[in-house]
Amino acid sequence: MKIIKTELPGCVVIEPAVHGDARGFFYESFNQQRFADAGYALEFVQSNVSRSARGVLRGLHYQWPNPQGKLVSVLEGEVYDVAVDIRVGSPTFGRWAAAILSAQNKRHFWVPEGFAHGFAVLSEYATFVYQCTALYDRASDAGLRWNDAALAIGWPIAEPSLSDKDTKAPFLADVPRDKLPTYP
Numbered sequence: 001m002k003i004i005k006t007e008l009p010g011c012v013v014i015e016p017a018v019h020g021d022a023r024g025f026f027y028e029s030f031n032q033q034r035f036a037d038a039g040y041a042l043e044f045v046q047s048n049v050s051r052s053a054r055g056v057l058r059g060l061h062y063q064w065p066n067p068q069g070k071l072v073s074v075l076e077g078e079v080y081d082v083a084v085d086i087r088v089g090s091p092t093f094g095r096w097a098a099a100i101l102s103a104q105n106k107r108h109f110w111v112p113e114g115f116a117h118g119f120a121v122l123s124e125y126a127t128f129v130y131q132c133t134a135l136y137d138r139a140s141d142a143g144l145r146w147n148d149a150a151l152a153i154g155w156p157i158a159e160p161s162l163s164d165k166d167t168k169a170p171f172l173a174d175v176p177r178d179k180l181p182t183y184p
């Protein structure tokens, strides 16, 4: 597998080794030993799947306390996937990194604990799968406004379909600092 650095230290894109043959293909979507050897000692406790239509944007989401690291990828379609560093005290606080993830490129994106995460669907449908390092905790589930001007994320969609919750999410500047993840 190949690990590609992004603009944000800690957020990486992973390209699995794909074994194709006459039947189709095979790849390891996660191998704990290989990731540990590459410096990412990860323990996952929850796996999720969502499916969304073109133009849907889910995000920006994070959990605090009880943060989740997420290894995300796409099994159907294509998304623009974004991680935002919202760890108070981080040298890259407020900065974001993005990756195109698709069923075709089979790329995975590692979004560490303390980052907000979201994605926008670029294909007719997208089936999104991800493993998490902590369980879903409704009480610590939180969000930020997808188009916060202070973040200036380069979303490729101008008018996405959002959940009610995401439409009303606060801007980063309006979240009390003691309600945000800490660094390191």
Ligand SMILES: Cc1cn([C@H]2C[C@H](O)[C@@H](COP(=O)(O)OP(=O)(O)O[C@H]3O[C@@H](C)C(=O)[C@@H](O)[C@H]3O)O2)c(=O)[nH]c1=O
Pocket (backbone or CB within 6 Å): 048, 050, 058, 059, 060, 061, 062, 070, 117, 118, 119, 136, 163
């Ligand atoms: C995230 C989650 C949601 N749910 C429930 C709550 C709700 O009734 C329904 C839909 O939840 P949401 O609207 O929060 O789903 P969604 O907008 O897909 O939330 C996800 O968005 C992406 C961007 C992430 O990064 C994920 O961590 C997660 O926050 O599913 C669970 O039961 N377990 C979970 O782990």
